[in-house]
Amino acid sequence: MRLRTVLATVTAGLAAATCLTAAGPANAHADSQAGHDSHDSHACSSSVSIDRFSDALDKTTYDGTFVGNFSALAVDGDGSLAAVSDRSSLFSLDGRTLAPKAVVPLADESGAALDSEGLVVDRDGTRLISSETEPSVRRYSRDGKILDRLPVPDELLVAPAGRAVSNGTFEGLTLLPGGRTLLASMEYALNGDSAGIVRFPTWQRTKDGHFELGRQYAYRTDTGLGVPEVQATPDGRLLVLERGFTSGVGNTVRLYLADPRRATDTSGIESLTGQDDVRLIKKTLLADLVNCPSLGATAKQPQPNPLLDNIEGMAITGYSKGRLKVLLVSDDNQNAVQTTRFYHLRVRV
Template identity: 80%
Template structure:
């Protein structure tokens, strides 16, 4: 069936470009010109898809976003469904069911649309990374290090494994982020696993890196930038308080390859991925947003998906989406951000 609700006009309030190019005085109001911080501004948000259906499938539970080759959006539900959305209106155009090799549902969390149109999708169940055709057929499955498998096969915890997935420019390196630490590692130290491929060859296991989250937060999503750095989302939830969502710029250069390191506890010799806070989304203007449960800012919800949709004059256009968990007190909400990232310094030697 068609979308049951009329798609609402994007909640606007376009940010002035100047708010991204000048830090301003330290005591400046970060909400001026829709600024969340000196480097991030909020263009608007949309609740248009909240609690709607398309072709008999609930539209929501979104865990990841990606740009498809035709310029449309791919939106992954963690309930084994992949939606195609109009990039301008967000209107659903298609939905493809997903399953594992036995026809069982996935806990589908991470999404990449490869250059040939195939879909790389993670599931937290094992965890796994599978390649699917555009119509949902499994093509193959990537290897996963034994330590990252869910116990008792490995040292990971159920529902705390591969959440983020991103393909670096050039298409040779794929990266998946664990949401939380595995057993034996210090709490807050999460592993980022990569795979590489050569022309015409399948992905094979490659370097692994370690990233430290803020206390109590996990990593729901990562996005590779053209210069090889990463945008990293960190997220947490406190009952009665609400969500914490922070956006970081992370640089894996010079980080230690932890693939052969058994436990990341008491290892001062391990160099972690460096990170720089871009914004805590609690500081964004609410723009009239409402929350169905306590939140430190009514704009916030359970943000899980992120994609870079373009760039303009050195500023990235970044789209976020929240996972409503098909829950009456949560909202499927899209957030339109503009992000300025500093030019990376050139490494000596």
């Protein structure tokens, strides 16, 4: 999306994730010894290191469709990657090379394009995709046919229908372990809530396979930042991306580990003002990506670290003994001064 100032189940998703390797496209910027947490030259923090990045897909096309505007990633059951563009396209990417293999257009019930932002590959291979226009969450088949639409709480609708701000709703989408709970992350606070306190609604899977509204949680972002993506870890915690942009300075991107399991259900609370009786989702900083090594990256606009760009999508592509392989992607907004860039991280949780 334009800034204003995976796991399907633990069993199926991680099984697919383990099929992915660290290999990247031939022209990926890489160090032959990258990928080991012991290499200080690749450390972003004590918990996060970066193996390499790739600009191989920047400003390319596939089957007549611009490859970019990526807002979400997910691991598919065959080990490939699903990637959604906020210009209403759903891509399939090779899990090793990231090369596009297929693309299908997305639309709403009237045939209009989506501002598609969040993506989950469900256990049956269908795609749950959020759009921040209304906002909405719909289930699609692999070929882009609408199969279902989930209910959305009235207060989360964009004003005047609800209290959400335009271009600040369902950015992230993830299934919690077990595959029964779907969680979305709002990017910005509702009108009437304190600045920086964003809501994470959930849905519970019913016996017939549909989703009904569930609990809701509150999360406090750092000052001036929003939440572009969230991903569930195998133990029920969340990786949360926080992001912001300052003209003439560049992007801020931070990765947090958050725990919603003891947070207050805020679905019945009209205004969140930081009151003491509301337990927010606890979060711990894993890394501020400005501290990652640049690895030779260049930026087309001012950045505090030339490696940074408008990072918006995230998927957990592997897990072993508390260590995650995490893939990030930036949304270039089809803009000449931004880059479609993939980042291969190792995260210790």
